Amino acid sequence: xxxxxxxxxxxxxxxxxxxNHKVYKDExxxxxxxxxxxxxxxRTDVDFIGAMITxxxxxxxxxxxxxxxxxxxxxxxxxxxxxxxxxxxxxxxCKLVKIDxxxxxxxxxxxxxxxxxxxxxxxxxxxxxxxEEYLFYQKEGKF
Numbered sequence: 483x484x485x486x487x488x489x490x491x492x493x494x495x496x497x498x499x500x501x502n503h504k505v506y507k508d509e510x511x512x513x514x515x516x517x518x519x520x521x522x523x524x525r526t527d528v529d530f531i532g533a534m535i536t537x538x539x540x541x542x543x544x545x546x547x548x549x550x551x552x553x554x555x556x557x558x559x560x561x562x563x564x565x566x567x568x569x570x571x572x573x574x575x576c577k578l579v580k581i582d583x584x585x586x587x588x589x590x591x592x593x594x595x596x597x598x599x600x601x602x603x604x605x606x607x608x609x610x611x612x613x614e615e616y617l618f619y620q621k622e623g624k625f
Contacts, residue, residue, distance in 0.1 A: 484588060485586045485587060488521075488526075488528050492521070496591030497532070525579070528585075530579075533605055544572035552568045553593065578616060
């Protein structure tokens, strides 16, 4: 695995947190998968502010992205293909706090300049929140 340190990340990197990306069943038997994260800015050497990509529109709340928002090859490694590119990708519309315990992290994709601008516009005044805060505010209809 090619792990990446948070302090080495650049805005627009798409990360997979190994500990966060495990597949498991919740109490009701639903399959839960981890999610991919867009690095927006570092908070500390190990924690960061990011956004979440999902394949679910979640009752119209998540915002559909487009192919032009994703690179197919890494900008600094043009001979290496991104493993995560556009595939019915939706943005969860807020900034989220991502913590070290979700890692170690692997760089799996990268947003284009237009993808970064798109995400910035959507999340600019929304957060950062931890996941539980976001779910609470969403349930309360504040999103």
